[in-house]
Amino acid sequence: MTRVVVIGGGISGLSTAWLLGERARAMGKTLDIRLLEQEGRAGGKIRSVREDGFLCEWGPNGFLDNKPQTLDLCVGLGITDRLHKSNDNARKRYIFTGGELHRLPENGPSFLKSRLLSWPGKLRLLAEPFAAPPPVGVDETLAAFGRRRLGDEALRKLIAPMASGIFAGDPETMSLASCFPRIAELEREYGGLFKAMVALARKKKQERAEGKVSSSAAGPGGTLTSFREGIQFLTDTLAAQLGERLVTGCTVSRVEWNGSAWIIKTSDGMLFSADLVIMAAPAYAAATMLEALDQPLADLLRAIPYATLNVICCGFETRGLGHQLDGFGFLVPKEEGRTVLGTLWDSSMFEERAPQGRALLRSMAGGACRPELLALPEEQLLQLVRDDLRVSMGISAVPCFSRVIRHGRAIPQYVAGHGQRLEAIEERAGRHRGLLLTGNAFRGVGLNDCVASSQAVVERALAQL
Template structure:
């Protein structure tokens, strides 16, 4: 029997364990799966906390249904009937700029009427199709791309807030190729974004006439989707289906090679031998465990930085908030000088997130551009959040409910050179047969990305086992 140790019981580790068991059974392989989790709870960054009638998400609050991987996993887990699509009004998103909440335009007419971008900025954006295409294949920062193709104002008011909202990242350091590979592909293939949208729209129209099912020409789109009881239902539902052992409070100190496999040494004593190790741990955590295993691997893993984040949940009686809360929430450009990156109107996005007659707001503070926020006291976090809510939404009342969650290493940052770093990691792993990496530090930070990466690592593990057996 082959023993496979999976490090980490977040969505990546649990999905990998579940899929490995399914694939092994189909392939007639005899495996023993052991999932090792450092904390005393499973789920990783996924944690839905019910408190005083509010449902607060400690980390991510859902996934987009535009990609199939998480939906297929839910089908396999028999939990698809628990899925909950976000409210239609949540499609409305806002940017807080120059003291005003501006709705993000969704079409040309809205763009022309919007006061978010000045007329000079709009003219610069309109000239995007005249900008020569960059086709040298070299990576560039999101900021360089934004300034080059769309202009400085669009970078400040559109791209930078989006980057902070998705990655908690700094566009001056983030990689276009690794964060938004599709955008780079569109420029290389069509010569620019506007040209790509026009041609893709024509292609979509033709395919619709032919009766084909097509995606939006403007991008992946999709509806934010969660569960009735919060996104934790996904990790809980996966864990229930894993037949192997899930061992909590199992902190690994070192991974060492032993007899063609590995020896895992636990903090506080004890060891576990494994033929194969799949790490679904954060890059920095694996780097600590891999000291003595491969120095080059450790160096590469430590080159993947993480941004810190405070998540602040404020609950209010509905009549204390004059704003309609008709939408998803808003992001804040850095130049506004606010402490928070933005605020989600959680009780408007999904039902049952707040008690009757109350609302739940969830703000983010910190990120790569403001890492010192993680050191703020609870009182300072609360005061700064309230000041931003007052500026953006006119909320002056003290919240009736407050919860602050701190993530010192919240989100991996795909900085320029990330793709080359991944290639170097793959090369190092060739010299460590039986060790595999997955998780959000490498090929995508979203839930869909993590599930997809689990599929890919399972295929590699099964291929490796078959090659070894043959």
């Protein structure tokens, strides 16, 4: 029987192991699959914890339904009836700048009325069709792209907060092509973002007229979707369906090739042999496991940086709170000098995230630009977050619930040169038949991205087998 070992029990490893088993069974193949995870539980940074009636997400709080990957996975798992879409409040997104919250404009008239950008900033934005073309042979940073096409004010107040909200990253170092490949593709194809928006709007209008697209109340990029139990329900379901194929509390120390099979050694002396190994661990962890096998490959993996992140959950009594919380939440430009990167109004988006008469706010702090916040004492960090909530939202009440969650290496950073590094990683890994890599360190950090990467690596695995 063909033996497969998947290393790393986050969403990437879980979906890879499960999808591989399903695809093999459909093809009439029999595989002996083992998924090894060092923690005592599977799921990685996906964790939904209910405390005092508040449901706190340690990592992502859902996925967008405008892409099929995670939805298809839910269909296969038989859990689509448990999906829970965010309500219409999620359409309303804000930026805190100049001492107040500004709703992100959703159309031309609201853009002109908005005070988020100054009139010079708006005029510069309208000049986007006449921007210089992208530099040739350069992995342009997100900041350079923003200044070139949209201007410095739009970069500071729109692009940079978006980058921190998704990647907790620094736009001055982030690769546009690796972090936002669709934007780079639209510029190449249409010659500019406004031209692309007009062309795509015409295409969508035509598809609606032909009955190919149904209108929806989705917010930017689709509707945020989770489960009433929290997004951990997805990873728990994967773990339950994998059953005995999942081995937790198993720390892999080395991965070696003995000439006829892969040998996976654990820190407690256990040995697993395999015909195929799929690494779904974080890049830095995979580097340690592969050092004895291929030092250059390990060095390339270790060169992928990670940003820190603090997640601060605060529960409040809604009576006398002083804010309606009728939205997704807000992001904060770096120039504002605040502690938080942004705050999500979780109980406004999803029901049952807080007890009746209470609200749950989840703030993010740290990231690539503020790694020192990870070392702050919990009480000090919580006070800084409370100060930000007071300044941005007028909330001076003492939280009736609080929880601080620390992630020392939270989100991989796709800095300039990431594409070249990926090519080098794939070339080195390709020298070892039966060794495959997947995870969020390579081609997307979102939940949909991780599942898409799992689908791709499963097809490569089946081709090798």
